[in-house]
Amino acid sequence: MFSYYLKLGLLSIRRNPLMTTLMIAAIAVGIGASMSIITVNYVMSGNPIPQKSDQLFHVQLDSWDPNNPNDDGSFDPPDQMTYTDAMALMKAGKAYRQIASNKSSMVLVPQGDDERPFSILSRNTWADFFPMFDLQFIYGSGWDDAADYNMERVTVLSKETNERVFGGENSVGRTVRLAGMDFQVVGVLDEFHPVPKFYDVTNGAFNEPEEVYIPFNVGIEYEIPRAGNTNCWKPIDGEGFEAFLNSECAFIQFWAELRSDEEEQEYMDFLNAYAEQQKEFGRFPRPLNNRLNDVMEWMEDQEVVEDDARVMLGLSLLFLVVCLLNTIGLLLAKYLGKSSEISLRRALGASRSALFVQHMIESGLIGLGGGIFGLALAWLGLRGIEMLFGDMVENLVGMDWVMVLTAIGLAILSALLAGLYPTWRACSISTAKQLKLQ
Amino acid sequence: MLSMQNISMVYRAGLVETHALRNFSLEVEEGDFVSVTGPSGSGKTTFLNIAGLLERFTDGRYELDGRDVSSLSDKESSAVRNEKIGFVFQSFNLIPDLNLFDNVDVPLRYRGFNANERKKRIETVLETVGLASRMKHLPSQLSGGQQQRVAIARALAGKPRLMLADEPTGNLDSKMALGVMELISEINRNGTTIIMVTHDPELAKMANRNVHILDGRVSNGDIEVPLSKVATA
Numbered sequence: 001m002f003s004y005y006l007k008l009g010l011l012s013i014r015r016n017p018l019m020t021t022l023m024i025a026a027i028a029v030g031i032g033a034s035m036s037i038i039t040v041n042y043v044m045s046g047n048p049i050p051q052k053s054d055q056l057f058h059v060q061l062d063s064w065d066p067n068n069p070n071d072d073g074s075f076d077p078p079d080q081m082t083y084t085d086a087m088a089l090m091k092a093g094k095a096y097r098q099i100a101s102n103k104s105s106m107v108l109v110p111q112g113d114d115e116r117p118f119s120i121l122s123r124n125t126w127a128d129f130f131p132m133f134d135l136q137f138i139y140g141s142g143w144d145d146a147a148d149y150n151m152e153r154v155t156v157l158s159k160e161t162n163e164r165v166f167g168g169e170n171s172v173g174r175t176v177r178l179a180g181m182d183f184q185v186v187g188v189l190d191e192f193h194p195v196p197k198f199y200d201v202t203n204g205a206f207n208e209p210e211e212v213y214i215p216f217n218v219g220i221e222y223e224i225p226r227a228g229n230t231n232c233w234k235p236i237d238g239e240g241f242e243a244f245l246n247s248e249c250a251f252i253q254f255w256a257e258l259r260s261d262e263e264e265q266e267y268m269d270f271l272n273a274y275a276e277q278q279k280e281f282g283r284f285p286r287p288l289n290n291r292l293n294d295v296m297e298w299m300e301d302q303e304v305v306e307d308d309a310r311v312m313l314g315l316s317l318l319f320l321v322v323c324l325l326n327t328i329g330l331l332l333a334k335y336l337g338k339s340s341e342i343s344l345r346r347a348l349g350a351s352r353s354a355l356f357v358q359h360m361i362e363s364g365l366i367g368l369g370g371g372i373f374g375l376a377l378a379w380l381g382l383r384g385i386e387m388l389f390g391d392m393v394e395n396l397v398g399m400d401w402v403m404v405l406t407a408i409g410l411a412i413l414s415a416l417l418a419g420l421y422p423t424w425r426a427c428s429i430s431t432a433k434q435l436k437l438q
Numbered sequence: 439m440l441s442m443q444n445i446s447m448v449y450r451a452g453l454v455e456t457h458a459l460r461n462f463s464l465e466v467e468e469g470d471f472v473s474v475t476g477p478s479g480s481g482k483t484t485f486l487n488i489a490g491l492l493e494r495f496t497d498g499r500y501e502l503d504g505r506d507v508s509s510l511s512d513k514e515s516s517a518v519r520n521e522k523i524g525f526v527f528q529s530f531n532l533i534p535d536l537n538l539f540d541n542v543d544v545p546l547r548y549r550g551f552n553a554n555e556r557k558k559r560i561e562t563v564l565e566t567v568g569l570a571s572r573m574k575h576l577p578s579q580l581s582g583g584q585q586q587r588v589a590i591a592r593a594l595a596g597k598p599r600l601m602l603a604d605e606p607t608g609n610l611d612s613k614m615a616l617g618v619m620e621l622i623s624e625i626n627r628n629g630t631t632i633i634m635v636t637h638d639p640e641l642a643k644m645a646n647r648n649v650h651i652l653d654g655r656v657s658n659g660d661i662e663v664p665l666s667k668v669a670t671a
Contacts, residue, residue, distance in 0.1 A: 004547055015535055344531045347492060348545040348592070349520020351513045432487040435527065 001354070002361070009362035013369075016334065020366065023330045027370025027411055027418075030323030032377025035407045037316040039382060039399050041309055042406075044206070045299070048194035049133065052257075053295035056132065056198075057264065059098075059254040060293075061085050061275060065233035066285040077289050078231060079202045079302070080250035083220075085278075090126065094270045095256035096263065097132045101125035102252050103203055103210060104219050105227040106179035110165050120161065121227055122178070123200075123210040124219035130156070130187075132257050133199060138162075140172035140187035147186075148215050155183040156213040162188040178212060179224050189213075198295050200253050201302045203228040226251055248283075256292070268292055320414065327418040331366075335359060335426035342426055343434035352427045359423040360416055367415025371408040375399075378407060439600060439631045440466040440489060445498035447484050447654070458484040459495070460654040466633060468599070471626040473645035474635045481654040482635045483604065489633060490523055490602045491515040503599055520548050524593025524630075526622075528605035530585040532577040532592075538564060539573040542592045549596060563591040567621060583614030590621055594630075601625065603634040607641060619644055 013020045047053050062077035063085060069075050081089075086100035104122040123129070130142030139162075143154045155176060162171055162185075171185045196205040218224075223241050232249035258264045271290040278284045293301055335342075342355055350358075379399065399407075447459040459481045466472055476482050487493040488500065491507060500508050503522055510518065524545075532541050539560055546556045564570045567587035569580075577585050586606060593601055603622065607615035619641060626632045634645060642648045650657040 001547070011535055340531070341533055344533070345544065345548075346516070347490065347519065347525045347531075349516050349548040349596075351516035351548075353513065354516075354548060430493075432483075432492040435492070435531070 001357075005358045005361040006365070008358055009365045012334075012338070012362050013365060016337075019330055019334055020369075023327050023334075023366050024369040024373060026323045026326045026330065027367060027415055028373035028377055030320035030414065031371055031374025031407055031411045032381055034316040034320040035374060035378035035399075035403065035410070036381030036385065037309075037312050038406070039378065039403050040385065041313050042403060043195055044304055044309060046195060047296060048196055048198045049295060051134065053198075055257055055259055056295050057256045057258055057267070057292040058295075058298040059089065059256055059271065060291040061271060061284075062286050062289040062291075063248060063250075063275075063278070063284050064286060068233065071231050075286075077291055078250045079253075080229070080231065081252045081254045082248055082250050083245040083252060085274075086252040086254050088274065089254060089256075089271075092270070092274070095267055096259055097128040097257035098255065099126040099129045099132060100216055100252045100254050101129060101199070102216070102219070102226060103200065103228040104179075104214075104224045106212075106224055108161075108165065108212070109177040111175075111177075115165075120178075120211040122219070122224070123213045124216045124224070125213060126216055128257075129213065132255065133194075135192055136190040138188045138190050139170045140185070142213075143186050143215060148217055151215060151217045151221050153181055153183045153218055154186045154215065156187040156189060157185055158189050158209065158211050159191055161211040176212075178214065179222065181222065183212075183214060196299060196304045198299065199255060200228070201299070201304060202253060205299075205302065205304045220245070258292075264292060324414050324418045327366075327415065328421060331363065331419055331422035332425060335422045336429075338426060339429050339434050343429065343431040346431040347435060355427045356423055359426060360419055363415045363419025363423065364412050366419075367412040368408065370415060371411025374411050375404060375407050439468040439470065439503060440464070440633070441499075441501040442488075443499040445488060445500060446496045447481075447488065447493070448496045457654055459488070462498070462651075462655060464649060464656060466631060468631055469626070469629055470647060471623070471632045471645040472634070473642035473648045474633060474651060475637070475639065475642050475648060476651035476657075480651045482651050484654075485651065486602055486604055486633070486635050489600075490525060491519050516548070520545055520596060522599045524596065524598035524601040526586070526589050526593050526601065526603040526606045528608040530577070530582070530589045530609070532585055532588055534577055537574050537576055538569060538580075538588050538591075541577065541588060542573075542595050545592060545596045559595050559597075560591075563594045564588075566594065567591045581614070582610050583617055586610060586614075586618050587621065590618070590625070594625065598630065600631045600633070603632065605636055606634065607636075607638070615641070 049056065059081070060077040060079065061081055063082060064070060064078050070078055081100070090098060090100055102124050104124050106120060106122055107117050108120050109117040126148050127143050127145050138159060142156055143152065147154050155178065157165070157171065157176070162168060165176060166174065171188060174185050175182045176185055192209055194209070197207055197209060228251060230249050230251040232247060234248040236243050236247040236249065256267060258267055268290065272288055275284045275288055275290055345355060382399065442462060442464045445459050445462040446457070449456040449458060462481070462485065474482050474485065484493065488495050499506065502518065507515065507518060533544070542560045542563060543556055546559060560573070561570060564573050567590055569584060569587055569591065572580070577588065580588065606622065607618050610618060622632060622634065623644060636642050
C-alpha cells in the first residue's frame with residue numbers, strides 16, 4: 001500500500017500546485033533558516049578529534065593572583081601556562097605524551113627571485129605534537145625528540161604552504177627561509193583543519209591552523225615574536241626576553257596524552273605535587289586548583305559554542321515553528337477540501353487508520369520537497385553568513401552529509417508533525433453527512 | 439441478508455433531539471431487490487447509511503449476512519463494508535483525476551488483492567458495464583450515464599453480497615436512467631441483493647419489493663412488486 005499512497009500523494013500534490021508550492025515554500029524557508037544556524041552550531045560543537053578526544057587533556061596550573069580574577073573575570077586557573085611551568089612539566093615528562101606550544105608570526109622568504117616574502121603564522125611545539133594529535137603527512141614526518149633538545153632548525157609545512165612555496169612537490173630535505181633563518185623541511189602535512197581548533201582555542205577556536213611548525217625551543221632561542229595572547233598578573237621583574245620567560249606571564253598551551261583513568265589520576269597528583277613544591281618557592285599563592293580537561297570538556301569550559309549562537313539557534317527553531325503553523329493552516333485547507341474523496345474512500349472500505357497513513361505520506365512528500373528547497377536556502381544562508389563575517393566563519397559554514405540528511409529528515413518530520421492535526425480532522429469528518437452533501 | 443430490529447437513530451444538537459428512525463425493523467432476503475421510498479426527511483438516507491455501516495445507530499440490532507454488526511470497530515466495519523457492500527451514489531462520486539481503471543481499483547486496493555487479481559476484476563466489471571475500451575479515460579470524458587456505469591462497476595468489483603444505491607438515476611435523463619436501471623436489475627438477477635432509495639415511483643416499481651418509510655418507520659404500505667414489471671418500466 002505504501003507505493004499506492006505515494007502515487008496518491010503525488011497525484012494530490014499535482015492537483016493543487018499553488019497550494020502545494022506555498023506549503024513547500026513555508027517549510028523550505030523554515031528549514032533554510034534553521035539549518036543555516038544548526039549547521040554553524042553543529043560545526044562549532046563538533047568533536048574535532050573523536051578517535052582520542054577522551055585521552056587528550058588540556059593542562060591548567062593555577063599560578064594566578066590570589067586577590068584578583070583572571071582576564072576572563074573568573075577565579076578559574078589561567079587557560080595558558082607560564083614558560084617556567086611548561087618547561088618543568090616537559091622536563092618531568094610524566095605523561096605518555098605531552099607538548100607545550102605557542103603561536104608565532106614570521107616572514108617566509110621563498111627561494112625564487114621572482115617570489116615575494118610573505119607573513120605566516122607558526123606553531124612552535126614539540127615532536128609529540130604530530131603523533132599526539134594524529135596528524136597525517138604527505139611527505140616525510142615530524143621531527144624527533146633530539147631536534148627539540150638540540151634546537152635544530154627543522155620545520156613541517158602545511159599542505160597549503162608547501163603548494164605555495166614548492167608547488168606541491170616533495171620538499172623534504174629542502175630549505176625554507178623563516179624569520180631570517182634557514183630551516184630544513186622534514187615533513188609536509190596532509191589536510192589539517194580541525195574545527196574547532198581545539199589545541200589552541202585561547203587564540204581563536206575557529207581560526208585556521210598555522211602554516212608552518214617549528215621546534216618550540218627554536219622559537220624561544222631565537223626570540224621569534226609571539227602571535228598569540230599573553231596574560232600576566234605580576235609586573236615582569238627585569239628587562240629583556242629572559243626576564244619575560246621567568247615571569248608569571250602565561251602564553252603557552254599545554255596538552256598531555258593520558259591513556260587511562262589511572263594515568264589521568266597519577267598526572268593530576270603530579271600536578272598538585274608540583275604546585276605544592278612551587279608554593280614553597282613563593283609561587284602559586286592560591287589554594288590548589290589545577291585542572292585536566294579532555295578535549296570536549298575543554299571546548300565546553302571555553303564556551304566554544306557561545307551563548308548568542310545558542311540564542312540564534314533557539315530563534316531559528318522558533319521561526320521554523322512559525323513556518324509550520326502556516327503549513328498546518330494550508331494543510332488543513334487542503335485536506336478538508338478533500339473531504340468528499342475521503343468520505344468516498346471510507347464508503348469503499350478504507351479505515352480511518354488507512355486514510356491517516358495515506359495523508360501522512362502525502363504530508364511527508366510535501367516535507368521532502370520543503371527539505372530539498374530548504375537545503376538550497378540553507379546553502380544560500382551559509383554563504384550569506386560567510387559574506388557577512390568573512391574568514392571568521394570560513395570553517396563553520398560547510399554542510400556535510402550528516403547535515404544534508406538532517407535537513408531532509410527535519411523537513412519530513414516537521415511536515416509530518418504539521419500534518420497530524422489536519423489529517424486527524426479530515427479523517428474525523430462524518431462520512432454519511434459528507435456523502436449526502438455531494 | 440439484512441435484518442434490522444427496532445433500530446432507532448436520534449440526532450442530538452444541544453437540548454434538541456431529532457428522531458431520524460424510530461423502532462425501524464426490516465428484513466431483506468438474499469437476492470432481493472428492494473426499493474425504498476418516502477418523502478424528504480422520512481429517514482431513507484439515514485436507513486441507507488446505517489445499512490452501509492456509515493453511521494452508528496442509537497438503539498436496536500442489525501445483522502448483516504448473519505453477523506451482528508451493531509458494535510464493530512472502525513477497522514472491522516470498514517472491512518465488512520469493503521467485502522460485503524457496494525455503494526452507488528446519485529452523483530456518481532468518481533475521483534476526477536483517476537482514470538476509470540484506477541477508480542474501479544479503489545475498493546480492491548483496500549481489500550489487499552494483488553495486482554493481477556485487481557486487473558482481472560477491473561477488466562471484467564468494466565466489460566460488464568460496457569466500458570472496457572475506455573478504462574484509461576478520465577471521468578470528465580464520459581457522459582453522466584457512463585459515469586454511473588463506472589460507479590456501478592466499482593461497486594461490483596469487490597463482488598459484494600449487497601448493493602446500496604442512493605437515487606442512482608437522480609442525475610440522469612430518462613434514457614440514461616433506463617439503461618442504468620436495466621444494468622442494476624441484471625446485477626440483481628445475477629444474485630446480488632439490492633436496496634435502492636428513490637423518489638421515483640416508476641423506478642420503485644422495477645424492484646420486486648418496495649419499502650415505504652414515513653417519519654422514521656416502515657409504513658404499512660410494504661408493496662410486493664412483480665418482477666415482470668421491470669421489463670415494462
